[in-house]
Structure formats: C-alpha cells, structure tokens
Amino acid sequence: MGRRVAARLGQAVVVVWLVATLAFILVHAAPGDPFGFDAPNVTEAVRAHWRAQFGYDRPLGTQYLLWLGNVARGNLGYSHSMHEPVRDALANALPRTLLLMGVAVALSFLLGVGLALYQVAHHGQRRARWAGRVALFFYSVPDFWLALVLLLAFAYWLPVLPAGFPVDMTMHAYMTPGAALVDRVRHLILPALTLVLLTTASIARFQRNELLEVLPLDFVRTARAKGVPERQVLRRHVLRNALIPTITLFGLSLPALLGGSVFVEKVFAWQGMGWLIVNAIGLRDYPLVLAGVLVSTVLVIAGNLLADMAYAIADPRLRVD
Amino acid sequence: MHFRRILACWATLAIAGACGRGEPSSAAGAAPDGGTLVIAEPGDADVLFPPLTVSIVGHQIADLLYDHLAEIGDGMQTIGDQGFKPQLADHWTWAPDSMSVAFHIDPRARWHDGVPVRAADVRFSLDLYKNPKLGSPVAPLLTNVDSVSVKDSLTAVAWFHAKTPESFFNIVYQLWVLPQHLLDTIPPEKLATSEAARHPVGSGRFRFVRWEPGSRLEIVADTGNYRGRARLDRVIWAISPDNNAAFTQILSGDADMLENATPDQLKAAAGHAGLRPFLWPSLQYVFLGMNFRDATHSAQPSPYFADVRVRRALSMAIDRRAMLRNVFDSRGAIGYGPFPASLATADTSLRLPPYDPAYAAALLDSAGWAAGANGVRAKNGKPLAVRLLVPTSSAFRMSYAVLVQDALRKAGIKVDIDAEQFPSFVAKQTAGNFDLVLAGYGTDPNAGGAKQNWGSTAVPPAGFNYLHYRGPAFDALLDSASSSFDPAKAKAYAARAYQAVADDAPGVWLYDVVSFGIISTRFHMPAMRADGWWQHLADWTVPADARIPRDRIGLGAPKP
Numbered sequence: 001m002g003r004r005v006a007a008r009l010g011q012a013v014v015v016v017w018l019v020a021t022l023a024f025i026l027v028h029a030a031p032g033d034p035f036g037f038d039a040p041n042v043t044e045a046v047r048a049h050w051r052a053q054f055g056y057d058r059p060l061g062t063q064y065l066l067w068l069g070n071v072a073r074g075n076l077g078y079s080h081s082m083h084e085p086v087r088d089a090l091a092n093a094l095p096r097t098l099l100l101m102g103v104a105v106a107l108s109f110l111l112g113v114g115l116a117l118y119q120v121a122h123h124g125q126r127r128a129r130w131a132g133r134v135a136l137f138f139y140s141v142p143d144f145w146l147a148l149v150l151l152l153a154f155a156y157w158l159p160v161l162p163a164g165f166p167v168d169m170t171m172h173a174y175m176t177p178g179a180a181l182v183d184r185v186r187h188l189i190l191p192a193l194t195l196v197l198l199t200t201a202s203i204a205r206f207q208r209n210e211l212l213e214v215l216p217l218d219f220v221r222t223a224r225a226k227g228v229p230e231r232q233v234l235r236r237h238v239l240r241n242a243l244i245p246t247i248t249l250f251g252l253s254l255p256a257l258l259g260g261s262v263f264v265e266k267v268f269a270w271q272g273m274g275w276l277i278v279n280a281i282g283l284r285d286y287p288l289v290l291a292g293v294l295v296s297t298v299l300v301i302a303g304n305l306l307a308d309m310a311y312a313i314a315d316p317r318l319r320v321d
Numbered sequence: 322m323h324f325r326r327i328l329a330c331w332a333t334l335a336i337a338g339a340c341g342r343g344e345p346s347s348a349a350g351a352a353p354d355g356g357t358l359v360i361a362e363p364g365d366a367d368v369l370f371p372p373l374t375v376s377i378v379g380h381q382i383a384d385l386l387y388d389h390l391a392e393i394g395d396g397m398q399t400i401g402d403q404g405f406k407p408q409l410a411d412h413w414t415w416a417p418d419s420m421s422v423a424f425h426i427d428p429r430a431r432w433h434d435g436v437p438v439r440a441a442d443v444r445f446s447l448d449l450y451k452n453p454k455l456g457s458p459v460a461p462l463l464t465n466v467d468s469v470s471v472k473d474s475l476t477a478v479a480w481f482h483a484k485t486p487e488s489f490f491n492i493v494y495q496l497w498v499l500p501q502h503l504l505d506t507i508p509p510e511k512l513a514t515s516e517a518a519r520h521p522v523g524s525g526r527f528r529f530v531r532w533e534p535g536s537r538l539e540i541v542a543d544t545g546n547y548r549g550r551a552r553l554d555r556v557i558w559a560i561s562p563d564n565n566a567a568f569t570q571i572l573s574g575d576a577d578m579l580e581n582a583t584p585d586q587l588k589a590a591a592g593h594a595g596l597r598p599f600l601w602p603s604l605q606y607v608f609l610g611m612n613f614r615d616a617t618h619s620a621q622p623s624p625y626f627a628d629v630r631v632r633r634a635l636s637m638a639i640d641r642r643a644m645l646r647n648v649f650d651s652r653g654a655i656g657y658g659p660f661p662a663s664l665a666t667a668d669t670s671l672r673l674p675p676y677d678p679a680y681a682a683a684l685l686d687s688a689g690w691a692a693g694a695n696g697v698r699a700k701n702g703k704p705l706a707v708r709l710l711v712p713t714s715s716a717f718r719m720s721y722a723v724l725v726q727d728a729l730r731k732a733g734i735k736v737d738i739d740a741e742q743f744p745s746f747v748a749k750q751t752a753g754n755f756d757l758v759l760a761g762y763g764t765d766p767n768a769g770g771a772k773q774n775w776g777s778t779a780v781p782p783a784g785f786n787y788l789h790y791r792g793p794a795f796d797a798l799l800d801s802a803s804s805s806f807d808p809a810k811a812k813a814y815a816a817r818a819y820q821a822v823a824d825d826a827p828g829v830w831l832y833d834v835v836s837f838g839i840i841s842t843r844f845h846m847p848a849m850r851a852d853g854w855w856q857h858l859a860d861w862t863v864p865a866d867a868r869i870p871r872d873r874i875g876l877g878a879p880k881p
Contacts, residue, residue: 032747043783171874
C-alpha cells in the first residue's frame with residue numbers, strides 16, 4: 001500500500017510539473033504582459049523599467065528556471081493584478097471557493113443520491129417520472145442562465161436574499177459574530193443553490209441509471225427472497241454496489257466545480273478562485289495564473305486520490321493491493 | 322423615445338448638478354458630519370503609493386489620503402500660482418529671480434500616525450519621485466524641478482532648472498508629499514511591493530483603514546486633521562468583478578455610487594427614486610488615429626496615411642456627430658481637436674475637416690486611390706485595405722469601430738477590425754502594429770500636456786505619440802504656449818498649435834470622455850473638478866434626516 005501511495009505521489013509530481021510547464025509556455029505566448037494595463041499616462045519607457053524590475057525582460061528560458069526554482073522553494077511570486085503576494089491572493093480567494101464548492105458538493109451528492117433512490121423506489125410511477133423531468137430540466141439549463149434567473153427571482157422580484165458578494169461589503173466588518181454568520185449564510189444561499197441544482201440533477205440521473213442496472217442482479221433477488229425489507233434492499237445492497245461510478249464522479253467534480261463555478265462566481269460577484277484566475281488571465285498576471293493552474297492541478301489529483309480511497313470504503317474487494 | 326426623454330431629463334439634472342452649481346452651500350454646511358459613502362467599483366486600486374499608482378482608484382486614494390503643497394483651483398489654471406490654494410504649505414514666497422520658491426509648511430500638519438509633517442518630507446518626496454530605481458511615471462513631469470532644500474524644519478525651498486510659467490504647477494500638482502520616517506528605510510525598487518504601499522500613511526483629510534485586494538478598500542475621516550476633518554465619516558470602495566455586478570449593488574441599495582454607468586444602466590436606474598445621475602468631466606478624449614508609419618515595417622512611412630489628402634479624406638468621410646448620437650444618444654460630448662474640452666487651453670472653434678463624402682472621394686481620387694470593381698479603392702494594384710486596432714475593454718470604442726468600418730466602406734476603404742484585450746492593445750499600439758487605432762489619450766491640465774501625445778519627441782518609448790506624428794509648427798507653438806506667462810497668450814499659442822495638428826489631420830476627433838455616474842440622493846456634493854469627481858469628496862455631506870444605518874457606523878475601527 002505504501003509503495004502504491006508513493007508511486008501515485010510520484011506520478012502526481014510529474015503531472016503537476018508537466019501541466020505547470022505547459023501553462024507557463026501558453027501564458028507567455030499570449031500577447032501582452034503584466035504591464036500592458038490601461039494607463040494612458042505611463043510611457044513605454046516606464047513600462048520597460050517595471051518589466052526589468054520584475055525580470056520579464058529576461059529570456060523565457062531564464063524566466064522559466066527562476067520561476068520553477070521559486071515555486072520549489074514555496075515562493076509563488078507577486079501578483080500584479082491583486083498587488084499582494086500570490087500566496088495572500090490565493091489565501092483570500094481559495095477559502096471562498098472551497099466554502100461554496102464544499103457546500104455545493106456535499107449537498108448535491110446527498111440530494112442527488114437521495115433523488116435517485118426516490119426515483120428507483122417509485123420506478124414506473126408518475127411521481128418518479130416527474131422527479132426525472134425536473135432533474136432533466138436542471139441538467140439541461142446553462143449555469144449562467146440559472147444563476148441569473150435565481151438572482152432575479154430572489155434578489156429583485158422577491159428581494160429576500162442579497163444579490164451578490166460573499167458578505168455585506170459595508171456592514172459585515174461591523175457586525176456581531178452571530179449577525180456576521182447569518183450574513184455569510186444569506187450571501188451563500190443563491191450561489192450555492194445554483195450549483196446544487198445543476199449538480200444534483202446530473203448526479204441523480206447518473207445514480208439512477210446505476211441503481212437500475214444493479215436492481216436486476218442475482219444478489220438483489222436473493223436479498224428480496226430472504227425477506228429483507230425493500231428499503232433495506234435499496235440502501236444496503238443496491239446503493240452500495242451502485243455507488244462506485246458515483247464516487248468517481250465525486251472525485252472529478254472537485255476540479256470541475258472549481259471551473260464550473262467561474263460563471264456562478266461572476267454572476268454573484270463571489271470573489272473566489274474562478275474570478276481570481278479569469279481576472280489574472282485578462283491582466284496577464286503570470287505568477288497568479290500559474291499558481292492558479294498549480295492549485296487546480298493539485299485539486300484534480302487530490303480528487304482522484306480521494307475517489308480511490310472512497311472506492312476502498314465502498315467496495316471491500318478493492319482494498320486488496 | 323421614452324428612453325431619450327429620460328436620458329435628456331437625467332442629463333439636464335446631472336449637468337446642473339455637476340457644472341459649477343453643485344449643492345447650495347447652506348444645505349451642505351447645515352448637515353452634521355457623518356455618513357458612509359459606498360462606491361461600487363468594478364476595478365481595484367493598483368498600489369496605494371502615489372508615485373507609482375496608475376489606476377483610477379489608486380489616484381483617488383492618493384488624492385484623499387495625501388496632500389500636495391498647494392491645491393490647484395477649480396478653474397485648473399496652471400500658469401504661475403494664481404488660483405492655487407494652500408494645502409500642506411500655508412504660504413509660499415518666490416525668489417526675486419523666480420528660480421525658486423520657498424514653501425512654509427503648516428505647523429499643524431501631522432501624518433496620520435501623529436508625526437509632524439516637516440520640510441525634510443518634501444525634500445525626501447522629490448528625491449524619491451526622481452529616483453530612477455523607483456521608476457515613477459510622474460518623474461518625467463518633474464524634470465524642471467531641480468531639487469528641494471530644507472531651510473528650516475518648516476521651510477522647503479524648491480529649485481527650478483528654468484524659469485517657466487508652470488514651474489509652480491509642476492512641483493505642487495505632480496508631487497504628493499510622503500512621510501520620510503516611514504519610507505526611507507525601504508529600497509526604492511522594493512517600494513512597489515512593500516507593505517508601505519498597501520498601508521498608506523498620509524496627511525490628508527481621510528486616513529487609511531484597510532484594503533482587502535479585490536474586495537474592499539476603506540478610509541475614514543481624520544478627525545484631528547489640520548485642514549478640518551472630512552465631512553463624511555467613511556468611504557468604502559466595494560470592488561465588484563465587473564460593471565454589471567457593481568450596478569447590481571447600486572440597485573439593491575448595498576452601494577451608493579457607480580462612477581461610470583452605461584446608457585442601459587442609466588435607463589434602469591431612472592425608475593429608482595433614491596438614485597440620481599451625475600456627470601463628471603475628464604481630461605481624456607478619444608479619436609481615430611492614423612499611423613504615419615507602416616504597420617509592419619515601422620521604419621517606412623505608411624503607404625496610406627503619409628499622404629495628407631488621404632488623412633483629410635478619412636476625416637471628411639466620417640460623420641462624427643451622427644456617430645456620437647448613435648453611440649451615446651444625448652449624452653455624448655463631441656471632440657473638438659487634440660485636447661479635451663475641459664482643458665483651460667481648449668479651443669472649441671478650431672477649423673476641422675467637415676463631413677463631406679463627395680469631397681472625401683475627390684481627395685482619394687486625387688491621391689491616386691481609384692475606385693475598384695469590388696468597391697475597394699486601389700493604387701498601383703494595392704487595395705486601400707487597413708486594420709483598425711480597438712480595445713475590447715471599451716464598449717463605446719467597439720461600437721465606434723463598427724460605425725467607422727461602415728463609413729469608410731462607403732468611401733471605398735476596406736477596414737478590418739482588430740479587436741484586442743487591453744494588454745494586447747497596448748502592446749500593438751506601442752509597437753505601431755496598426756493602420757488605424759481608436760485611441761484614448763489623457764492629458765495633464767497644463768498647456769504643455771499635449772506635447773506628451775503629439776510632440777515630435779514623444780514617440781514611444783519616451784511618450785505617447787503612437788502615431789509617430791511630427792509637426793514642427795505644433796512643437797514650436799506649444800513650446801511658446803508653455804513658456805508664456807500670460808494665460809491669454811498661452812491659450813492663443815495653444816490654439817494655434819492645436820490648429821496645426823487639426824490641419825495635418827492625423828486623427829478624427831470623435832468624442833471627449835464625459836462620464837455619467839449614478840449616486841444615491843442622500844449625498845450633497847459640491848461642484849466637481851475636471852481632474853476627478855473625488856477632489857472635493859471631503860466636503861460631501863449627508864443630511865441627518867436622510868441617513869440610513871450604515872451612515873451611523875461612526876468612526877470606530879472594524880473588526881480585524
């Protein structure tokens with residue numbers, strides 16, 4: 001097991017290095033640079049001075065080696081778009097995205113699996129078909145459209161929730177701890193609901209199909225023949241065996257939600273990782289883009305590792321090395 | 322039609338509110354101190370360090386937290402010291418030969434950490450601005466200021482290289498005085514990324530509270546300030562991912578002000594009783610520029626625009642006023658030449674090539690660009706096909722690009738639009754990699770400001786003359802304007818310089834950047850200055866009966 005984990009970690013380092021190198025080449029291939037910002041009163045001579053100050057006038061190979069060396073030492077550089085060290089920019093944005101993603105992933109998997117069980121338990125009935133149609137609807141709608149509709153519905157037509165931002169930008173710093181918590185939750189509801197509705201639908205459809213494939217198998221028939229109550233058959237025997245592909249989906253959903261939440265972050269002014277990286281790409285903030293790529297890559301790998309570990313929990317046969 | 326009426330009504334209100342009248346002083350004076358202004362801002366500050374800041378929010382913070390030695394008057398007069406009001410210096414004395422001026426520092430002036438402001442701070446500030454290791458974009462504007470010497474702890478003497486009409490303007494307008502005791506231990510090349518550039522300590526009527534990059538920036542009134550505390554308690558910039566998100570904040574009441582509203586946003590806000598528009602002029606203008614150099618071989622002249630007949634033909638093929646109405650409805654401000662109309666030396670009566678498509682066609686014919694079978698003119702087999710560079714970040718310029726393309730198509734000129742993100746736009750503009758460009762120039766308020774954009778010595782990398790325009794008459798006349806001590810004469814020389822550029826037709830003067838903002842009706846604001854709506858922000862007030870909960874936060878510090 002130890003060798004297997006070590007091998008996976010070794011592979012992970014190689015993957016991170018390859019992705020980061022490719023990202024370095026691509027981001028530098030894009031026209032412009034960090035000092036091409038909109039400032040009509042900054043001469044080209046001054047921009048050139050700043051480029052030299054940050055080493056962007058050096059050959060690309062030298063820049064790459066310097067960057068790689070800095071990253072290896074844990075120095076991610078200075079963000080030109082956020083005007084703070086990259087680690088600080090990530091430290092501010094990542095928790096916001098993880099909060100949004102964490103809530104969205106947890107709720108959508110719970111609801112998705114629950115909805116799938118409901119559909120299978122009532123297979124062939126009208127209510128199961130309706131549940132399927134609702135799931136299909138949310139599965140089909142674009143994320144930005146749903147975000148805008150929810151925004152209009154609950155921030156304008158029925159103004160019960162805030163329209164955007166992770167917290168009340170003015171008052172949050174002056175609230176009592178209790179009020180600040182309520183404020184944070186209120187701001188979380190709409191973006192999280194958007195992601196939950198979108199993700200739940202796809203998980204429910206996926207999980208339902210898996211459950212329906214497992215239902216006719218012999219061991220299920222045996223369980224029923226032994227008189228196990230139908231609810232227990234579904235939960236203990238069918239669901240556990242149908243969970244493996246969903247766990248894979250769970251592992252992959254972490255980075256996907258990071259990327260997918262870009263639109264949601266945009267609509268709800270949620271200044272998380274998606275917003276940070278998109279902004280950094282537009283402003284050619286090389287260090288921040290590359291750090292964002294590194295974080296995303298690590299998340300993909302971590303998601304896969306988590307899925308592997310979850311397989312072993314769900315299916316004892318996979319625990320053998 | 323309804324929208325036009327709404328806009329016209331709002332425009333009237335806004336202009337009345339912004340063009341000199343402002344709020345009655347009695348109303349503003351009667352309001353007690355206090356109130357919170359939340360600005361929904363789609364762009365964050367860059368660095369909070371005046372010598373290096375280039376962003377709008379960065380400039381706002383610099384102007385609100387730091388002081389100049391003297392403050393330019395609302396008339397933006399830059400010649401001599403007429404119209405300037407005391408700020409850090411409570412008075413000043415010229416040397417008999419006008420080669421130096423002694424500024425007496427107000428003894429009450431304190432940095433926000435309580436340390437007194439001293440003459441040594443002025444000397445330190447100038448040395449820092451001019452230090453090549455810092456790379457301040459302001460340094461070229463201080464070249465006529467030789468040095469500052471310290472006569473005593475409260476007297477700083479500024480020495481000039483030459484006696485010029487704008488010597489005083491140069492030292493007091495371009496230089497923010499910085500605290501030596503906090504900055505002199507940091508190497509200049511490290512200042513941009515230092516903590517000091519993120520936690521500014523100034524001497525202005527507002528002081529810094531905190532900055533969460535990408536989220537919020539907060540300042541509060543400096544209650545013990547030597548010039549009197551700011552009337553508002555606090556100002557918060559709520560940084561939004563984009564303009565639409567910022568507008569959402571305004572509509573929901575979470576923010577009070579949006580400084581740049583689009584026509585659609587103005588229309589949407591018109592139905593809200595608690596909001597009103599305001600207009601703020603600027604020192605920026607947008608024009609269609611023609612590259613005098615070949616876009617691909619910059620050492621060679623442009624095959625199209627080296628010929629003045631072609632340049633004038635383009636000018637006459639474009640109906641500027643129709644385009645202005647098309648893009649801005651009733652809110653646009655037509656361009657009058659290579660300057661913004663709010664400049665003290667502006668002359669709105671220049672002779673510009675009129676819109677005359679038939680004359681434009683005749684000019685192109687005379688220049689040898691004959692009409693081709695496919696509708697595109699050609700000369701010696703080379704089609705008159707050009708590339709128009711435009712930044713995607715400006716919706717207005719993008720709209721203009723399509724209109725220009727259509728107008729020139731009718732004149733037999735094929736235009737391919739090269740729409741680029743701003744960093745790419747800057748890179749191409751600087752490299753001269755364009756035939757036409759929808760350029761936006763900003764200028765200093767002084768008579769010589771146009772030299773940075775149109776002077777022969779201002780081609781990149783030294784300046785912003787991206788078109789490589791060279792006009793000896795312009796250079797000479799603007800020098801005369803800059804060296805004239807009589808404002809009327811300076812304006813006359815400047816007008817002749819501008820006319821020289823207009824006659825050479827290097828550009829088509831499309832519009833002045835006049836921005837419409839939206840603000841809560843709670844706020845009473847005095848008249849605005851052309852170099853920034855925020856210049857008198859410390860005197861904005863909120864009547865007691867109009868206050869909402871956030872106006873009553875008080876001056877307490879936020880939670881860490």
